[in-house]
Amino acid sequence: MSSSAARIVKGIELNLGKPLPGYEAQKRMEPSVRVDLLGNTTPNQSTRKSAVMILLYPSGQGFNFVLIKRQTYDGPHSGQMSLPGGKFDDTDQTLDDTALRETYEEVGVEPGQVRLLGRLTELYIPVSNMVVQPFVGFTPQKPMFTPNLQEVEYIVEVPLTDLLAEANKSVRVISSHGRPITAPYYNLNNEMVWGATAMILSEFEEVARMIL
Template sequence: MIEEFVGQLRKELASGLPGLEAQMQMAPARLSDIKRDFKHKEPPRESAVLILFYEAQGKIHFPLMVRPIYPGVHSGQISFPGGKFELTDYNLEETALRETEEEIGIPREQVKVVGQLSAHYIPPSNFNIEPYIGYLKEKPVFVKDEKEVDEVLEVRLDDLLDENLRKSKLIRPYQGVEIKAPYFDIQDKVVWGATAMILSELIEVIKQTPYIHE
């Protein structure tokens, strides 16, 4: 199943991306205000994340991570494995693979990269994210970095495609700010912000594949 799905996905990625319009379907209501609130003197820092597909129990899955609680704008949030570009990285694809290995223990040489989605900018942390898509031929064994990851969520792709899991609520991401935001209710976790917006574009790509009709 995984090889067939990835083949379909690769074909759609090569034919063009839905881009910002698809991302905005899951954008917080105050996204434009947030961008105005954060006026950074430095250019955005380049970073990359990995959407990693694998097959388990006859279904396509991918991991998300629950971040630890810490003094920062992304404390406790749910994200893809990934992080900032380092000078030792050959490119941002390598960044995504390296960070995935460091955070959830997946050896980079086992990951086959399929393509990438549209870049996404995060105003609070001033990061520009390049989302890459990869897959594994076998179900992975996750080994989380205890400092970086509280929990690994193994998400079924079919659940992500369930429209009933798209909800909306008031979210308080940091002190003094309240945002009306759409989110994915995944395993009783609130997946919102950049992660939800990237997933929104991914869903639109998958909708164009035969997988959605199987």
């Protein structure tokens, strides 16, 4: 890894240890409606914890991160573009463990390959009644991705510079669970990335802009 790449990674790690941009950054990509099917907007006694991973790795003169296209299933995030991640379970001691385990289970990257740089602001997802903790990780070489085809339809590798490009942001009206909503989104590799994933990436975008 070049000295400039190492400087960028260290800068992101340092910024993740400082006060985070938080909801002010997340809300730039917030859909017009963020409620569950009963209209709830806040965590409750049955809310579960989860974690996702923004996994960075060198690519050419810059960095990529990985997104997954979820398989179609009977659930709130069916067929969506997402970050690797999932629910905290009894085998996890911490949410760090959840993020690393799910990254391994979904895209085949061993936990020992990943250096955790820090965490972003947690986000409540009403439609799945989850509080998600985003982590940022780094591998010094491009991983050999192996998608779990039971959960992942395919993997998308995204240049970090694409996340920072204003031309890749737009808004459209979509139908979500039978309701029309206005959804800001990133167009990344011709994929519409919206909802909680876009909100998480919006905060990471601001952290990355401090360095790049």
